[in-house]
Amino acid sequence: MKITQARVYSLSVPKKTVFKVAYASRNAAESIIVCLKTASGLEGFGEAVPIKEVTGEIKAEVYQKLMTFCKKLVGTDLANYEEILNEASLTFLYMPSALAALDTALWDLRGQQLKKPLFEIWGNAREFCVASQSLGILSLPETLNETAKYLNLGLSHLKYKIGLNPEDDVKRIKAIRAAFPQITIYLDANQGYSVKEALWVIDSLKDCQIEFMEQPVNKNDLPGLLTVANLSSFPIVADESIQGLESLLQLLNIGHIPMINIKLMKCGGPTNALKMMSLAKKANASVMIGCMIETRLGITTGLHVAQSQDIVRYIDLDGCFDLKVDIVSSGGAILKDGKEFVTRGPGLGLKLNQELIVSLTGS
Ligand SMILES: [Mg+2]
Incomplete structure (x- = not known):
């Protein structure tokens, strides 16, 4: 052809x-x-x-x-x-x-x-993933408002961006937990802390039922990342520290990380993502599939990858939901009742x- x-x-x-x-x-x-x-x-x-x-x-x-x-x-x-x-x-x-x-x-x-839909070709692990929504770094009142807004939309797994100021972060997350005892809280520090700051934040939030924290320290500080991961009471996720296969191997060679965040834009696409997942599986690390600010085309691709493998525990595929227009005219990723899934058409199953x-x- x-x-x-x-x-x-x-x-x-x-x-x-x-x-x-x-x-x-x-x-x-x-x-x-x-x-x-x-x-x-x-x-x-x-x-x-x-x-x-x-x-x-x-x-x-x-x-x-x-x-x-x-x-x-x-x-x-x-x-x-x-x-x-x-x-x-x-x-x-x-x-x-x-x-x-x-x-x-x-x-x-x-x-x-x-x-056949791509997720079926790649492994066919599940029919949907539990959706999550990321919130940028906002003031406490804004964060509380936004959280309430997403809860009303049926989302209960929320990812809060932190990493600019440890004291402010702890105050904000404690207040969110107090106001919303029922939600699942993911944290992402985007490399914002030193090892010492990260450990302080983790200790301060130990009673807040945090699901995990992404990339507390600088991406190049692999020993620092592993130190935080070893001492943390909740799982630490390597995100920016991992680009593709090579950097994943490098990290796994020096220690154990509970979870890695795979993004198609960083690793070179589904083929490499699937290879990274089999490596992670051997290393007993679980996987989340993340994204950038992407259109629904990129998000649909990530979701096919996420639905294909058992090892994927979380998704963070919300990068298209705040865009003013949708370049996908039919099919693709759907968000409904706090779940995300792809339509079952062959390939990606969408038209632009x-x-x-x-x-x-x-x-
Ligand atoms: Mg991240």
């Missing part, structure tokens, strides 16, 4: 509200979409979200390089997907989100060829609104 058309779009999809974390504020999904079409009329889609602080990529460079690569794909046969992916892995060695977009578009086509996509491309 020949690829007859390959298109790449660079777009900004605005958010309704600004999202503040320990290292930045975000007001849009800075997305690049790859669309591959075959002679038989199948269309495969994939998303890249290059973010310098997280993936080390520059958006304009990713766009140019994807354009060049995709032009060369026209005329190649999808049966050679392994060769295509090998070449892409070399071309995009330091551009993981670009690789993720290509890998996803190829998988989407293959799933459609096999007439290409007119809307074109209107969001600034260049």
